[in-house]
Amino acid sequence: MFSKFIGGVEKTKKDEVIDLSTLVWGIKNNPEKDKILEIRDLRKNNVLDKHGNKLFKIEKKKLSIITTNAVVNRRSLKEAGDFEQNFICPSGFIYFDLDFEDINDTPAFKTNFTPRCEAAGHS
DSSP states (O other), rough: EEETTTTTTOBOOOEEEEEEEHHHHHHHTTTHHHHHHHHHHHHHHHOTTTTTTTTTHHTTTTOEEEEESEESSSSSOSTTHHHHHHHEEEEEEOOOOOOSSSGGGHHHHHHHHHHHHTTOOOO
């Protein structure tokens, strides 16, 4: 199980809890795919906002996120007691954030990832 936060990193309270099949479906059929492609294009072309900030970083913060390591009520560990109050349980998975130098390698990685999930009975 995983916590899903819709609306970006500023959103700290979870919107829903999803299971592995839903996570895999979201990876394969991401409803924010067009936004992600725009962000990749901004990154590739090094587009800056009027203040000189990299625009892809600003837009990336607006994407929904999933806590793949744990189910939590809130993504917050700033204050004493936050862990005890917000942590529900571990997801049971280890998450690897794989960034590719060439962003065009990402679709190939997803293609290689997909058959393993389907072989496990998830679609």
